[in-house]
Amino acid sequence: MSSPEGKNTVLELLNKSAQYLAAKGSHSPRLDAEVLLAEVLGCTRIQLYVGFDKGLSRSEVDSYREAVMRRGRREPVAYITGRKEFMGRDFTVARGVLVPRPETELLAERAIEALSGLDGADAAEICCGTGATGITVALDAPVTRMLLSDISDDALAVALDNVRRHGLEGKVEVLKGDLFAALPEDLKGELDLVMANPPYIRSDEIEALEPEVSKHEPRVALDGGSDGLGFYRRIAPEAALWLKPGGVMLMEVGCDQAAEVSGMLASSGFGRVASHKDLQGYDRVVEATL
Ligand SMILES: C[S@@+](CC[C@H](N)C(=O)[O-])C[C@H]1O[C@@H](n2cnc3c(N)ncnc32)[C@H](O)[C@@H]1O
Missing domain, CATH: 3.40.50.150 (Vaccinia Virus protein VP39)
Incomplete structure (x- = not known):
């Protein structure tokens, strides 16, 4: 499924990626898919929810695919995003x-x-x-x-x-x-x-x-x-x-x-x-x- 412009939509990418990550054994496939997409788009997870129909550019799709592939190899999400929250603050990882x-x-x-x-x-x-x-x-x-x-x-x-x-x-x-x-x-x-x-x-x-x-x-x-x-x-x-x-x-x-x-x-x-x-x-x- 694609948006009218022929781009992958947020919702479509999330669904496909969550399915892929579940098959690769992630214990939190949907959450992982959302966190990685929010990171690629530079937005919050909540913002993803209000923009499910938004289409992504080619380079955004490529970056996201790369991130999801890494996660599919069971690399921790924090290594992919480069950060982790600890007691409400962000730390570099x-x-x-x-x-x-x-x-x-x-x-x-x-x-x-x-x-x-x-x-x-x-x-x-x-x-x-x-x-x-x-x-x-x-x-x-x-x-x-x-x-x-x-x-x-x-x-x-x-x-x-x-x-x-x-x-x-x-x-x-x-x-x-x-x-x-x-x-x-x-x-x-x-x-x-x-x-x-x-x-x-x-x-x-x-x-x-x-x-x-x-x-x-x-x-x-x-x-x-x-x-x-x-x-x-x-x-x-x-x-x-x-x-x-x-x-x-x-x-x-x-x-x-x-x-x-x-x-x-x-x-x-x-x-x-x-x-x-x-x-x-x-x-x-x-x-x-x-
Ligand atoms: C379980 S990790 C904990 C890291 C961090 N304190 C945390 O909780 O996220 C253990 C740390 O001990 C360090 N380490 C291992 N052997 C050590 C040694 N002989 N002297 C000092 N640090 C050591 C490792 O490099 C690693 O960063």
């Missing part, structure tokens, strides 16, 4: 860096809560990826200085882009290194907050994940070692060295890892240790106070 997940908003929310009431706070997010969590906390909590660190150059480039995008140069620094090795020594014992969402998937479980993850997201962001807990074993005792007394450690964990990670924090010298549930009811964030 690119291949080579993990797409921020909705459940990670809980990590940011708990950090904001932990810092509320302070006059100013020095904080760090290790394993920062896009930096969405640390940047959100720097924007919404009384943070004086936020250090973001990661080992991946791809992640660091995206994090730096996001720091600039949100106007936080001067308050948020982006550092390269292996976990805490990136942080300046003079901050040892001085931080009010450390947070991390490290890789936590068991190595032998990665292949069985959805192709969006297993084929497209970087292994360095996923692989938590043979039992998935390798990073927590390193982070828990080291975090105790970087926090000041009363400082807070927050970590996102896999849905069956909270008890073990809580135990690691307790035996690393943390006092109060608690976990927080995500919207699906999983213990998703472990919080510990030094």
Whole structure:
């Protein structure tokens, strides 16, 4: 079906693309089709609905076809659009860096809560990826200085882009290194907050994940070692060295890892240790106070 001018209409393209993406195994084919078309046309999804009969130009159709083909290969939508919303703000995303997940908003929310009431706070997010969590906390909590660190150059480039995008140069620094090795020594014992969402998937479980993850997201962001807990074993005792007394450690964990990670924090010298549930009811964030 075409519009009177012989062009493909919005509705026709959406229907065909949603059908194609469903056949390719997308769990949200219609939504994907709409998000990608809105991106190509530079409009909102609502605007698509009020312009179903609108015809597209040849180049718009070509761009859309290319985007839908990529999605058909199960590439995450965020890699195709180059952005992802996190707690109501847009963040740059690119291949080579993990797409921020909705459940990670809980990590940011708990950090904001932990810092509320302070006059100013020095904080760090290790394993920062896009930096969405640390940047959100720097924007919404009384943070004086936020250090973001990661080992991946791809992640660091995206994090730096996001720091600039949100106007936080001067308050948020982006550092390269292996976990805490990136942080300046003079901050040892001085931080009010450390947070991390490290890789936590068991190595032998990665292949069985959805192709969006297993084929497209970087292994360095996923692989938590043979039992998935390798990073927590390193982070828990080291975090105790970087926090000041009363400082807070927050970590996102896999849905069956909270008890073990809580135990690691307790035996690393943390006092109060608690976990927080995500919207699906999983213990998703472990919080510990030094
Ligand atoms: C699960 S991703 C989380 C990214 C981001 N915090 C988020 O929630 O979207 C884990 C991150 O840890 C980083 N990473 C892996 N090994 C690391 C290491 N040894 N030191 C620092 N960062 C590391 C990866 O590059 C990746 O960006």
